[in-house]
Amino acid sequence: MRTVGASLLASAGLIGIVAGIAAQSTLGNFFAGLQIAFGDTVRIGDTVVVDGQQGTVEEITLSYLVVRLWDYRRLVVPVSYFVNRPFENWTRRDPGLLAAVLLHLDHTTRVDELRTTLHTLLERHPRWDGEEWALDVTDTTPSTILVRATMTARTPDDAARLRFDIREQLIAHLRDEHPHALPRLRTTPD
Template sequence: MENVLRPVIVVGGTVVLTLLIGWATDVLLRKANCRHPETPLWDLLRRGRVPYQLVLCAALLRGSYAQAKLLEAHRVGVGRTLTLVLIGAAAWLVIRIASAVVETSYTRYARAHHDAARVRRVRTQVSLIMRVVAAVVGVVSVAAMLLTFPAMRAAGASLLASAGILGIVAGVAAQSTLANLFAGLQIAFGDMVRIGDTVVVDGEWGTVDEITLTFLTVRTWDERRITMPVSYFTSKPFENWSRGGSQMTGIVYFHLDHSAPVEAMRTRLRDFLRECPAWDGRDYALAVTDSTPNTMQVRALVTAKDASDIWTVRVTVREQMIRWLAEEHPYALPRVNTAEAVLPPAAGRNGHTETGAAVHRAFEQPRTGRG
């Protein structure tokens, strides 16, 4: 009877005690969150209740398993399994706690600063810091798990002796991966590109959606995702429209007839912009920038607060201006000139013009013979 009750009491008591401690800790965190609603730290710490309870349960079972006298033949295996669970749960809990602390710091910074560029920079750095912390904790936990096996401890000396050669081989094999890793750190702390920035890469316009230590994702205007290695942004030029401020100036080109009413177009451009909510009211202009034998090029300059609004202003101005020209000044739109050419005045009785005209009349006369 004792052989049955002892394991039940030990295992059952451990599970019940773990649930009680976990419940009490969650209640305390919930009360702290209600008392301090200005910080999300306590609510974020509640996300770690699962690894927290796993750590408690594994630690209690690891310490009291010998008293249960259950599976005596497999005591070493069960003890090692509990140790592995304890190490893994502890690593999980450390990552959750670090994430809560870092996220709380970022939230406070975002509330205190209203500069969107600086907030995006800190957000990028925070996300990459969390990835580095998770990677370091994961590597350390895996190493601790491996060291629990006696065979791995015995092989430690030989592995340490060959660490230099393995490091060289690994460095050569993972050259591109290491380059992306250091490029990711350079982007995070060099403030080259941030999450939320509007960029143009390889002719594609989009917004930076995600930055990791090895790749960067750009979300285009048509909801596509372009994934690129972060080393691209440290080795090749690219356009960052959010760098130094989000305000932008847009250009709209019109190819019109030479008789187009430029002054009336300036007035209508001002009226169109006043009715466009996306225009920030900073500036506008319209001028003739080029001319060809058939058309002239008219350029309209408009401004907006960011890349999304500048796109809206440009398409609105283009659409309304063309519609207004088609309704009020249709002659200003480009057209194919089919009018007869005007001959130049006669250069003289013996000049080339009269000679050319005589030859033309000779060819127009009907032929009467075969020769």
Template sequence: MENVLRPLIIVGGSVVLTLVAGWAVDQLLRRTDARHHETPMWGLLRRGRVPFQLVLCAALLRGAYDQVELFRDHRVVIGRALTLVLIGSAAWLVVRIAAAIVETSYTRYANAHRDPARVRRVRTQVSLIQRVVTAIVGVMAAGAMLLTFPAMRAAGASLLASAGILGIVAGVAAQSTLSNLFAGLQIAFGDMVRLGDTVVVDGEWGVIDEITLTFLTVRTWDERRITMPVSYFTSKPFENWSRGSAQMTGIVFFHLDHTAPVSQMRDKLRDILRECPAWDGRDWGLAVTDTTPSTIQVRALATAKDADDIWTVRVTVREQMIRWLAAEHPYALPRVNTADAVLLPSGRRNGRSPFEGAPRRIHETPRTGRG
């Protein structure tokens, strides 16, 4: 009877004690979080309740399973299994605690600084630091688990002896991975690109959605995701529209007839921008920037707080200005002048041009403007 009750008491007591301790710690963190609203530390630490309970339960069972006669025949297997669970849960708990500390540091920095560019830079660095910590803890935990096996401990000397050769081979084989790894650290701390930056890569316009140690994801305007190695951003040029500041200036070109009412277009542009919520009011303008034998090039300029708003401003100005010109000033749209073909005489007579005195008919064909 004792052989049955003792394991039940040990296992049941360990589980009950684990649940009670986990509940008590969770309640303590909950109350502390309620008293300190200025920091999310205590609320984030509550995410470590499950790994904390696993660590506590594995430690209790690891220390008491030797006292059970029923487990003596399988003592080595049970002890090793509990040790593996203890190491894995401890690594999980360390990762959760580190994540809580890193997230708290970022939140405090974001609340203290109102510069969006600096906040995005710190956010990128924090996310990569968290991934590095997770990778280091995971590697250390895996190594500790392997060392629990006697065969691995016995092979340690030979592994160390061949570490130099293996390191060279691994470095050559993982050259691309290592280059991406160092490129990720360079991006994080070199402030080249940040989470939330608006970039143009290979002709694709998008926003930096995710940065890891080896790859980077760009979310395009049509909700596609472009995954690229981070080494691309350290070896090739790209456009960063939100570097330093997210404010942008947008330009819309119109190709119009020489008789286009430029001054009235300037007044109309001002009215369009006043009714456009995406315009930030910083600057605007309209000027003739070029001319050709058949058209003039008119440039409309406006500003907005970010890339999304400048796109809205540009399409709004283009659409409403073309509609207004077509309705109020259709003559301003570019036209193509054509004439009937005249056969060339055999030669010039009396020094006169063969076209002198020839009748001509002019047809004006309007066509739509573009900008």
């Protein structure tokens, strides 16, 4: 009887350890869900970047979050991810964002004129929030200058669309009005 009792006790101990290990993940997610709910680190509608993928938080439960990606796929992420790993929340306090466009241009580019063109394009663009903008030469190489245009928008989606549109419009302006400003490969010295 003593042997059977010891076997049962050992089996119960082993089952308890296995159950404890299995429940650890579930309990970890549950407590992480409580921390998300009361910690205000992420809310429904926030734009987040998870493992390099940007999306909008659609649903929050005590065990997982659903993030809608830009291409409308849904990324289901355990809430413990948001407690244990760093992530970007682009809209936690202020949904406005700074959009940036980088252009490699020829050294002969008239930067002051391009700056005026950027401001004109922004004033006509419905996604620009009217707050901030700039155009600066941020670097130079032997063959090009690096020009950065920055502008603010109300939401991450507006910032992305604004960035795409302004890039296209600046390139079209340079192509049509100042083709010499676009980078070219020089084969002979000037």
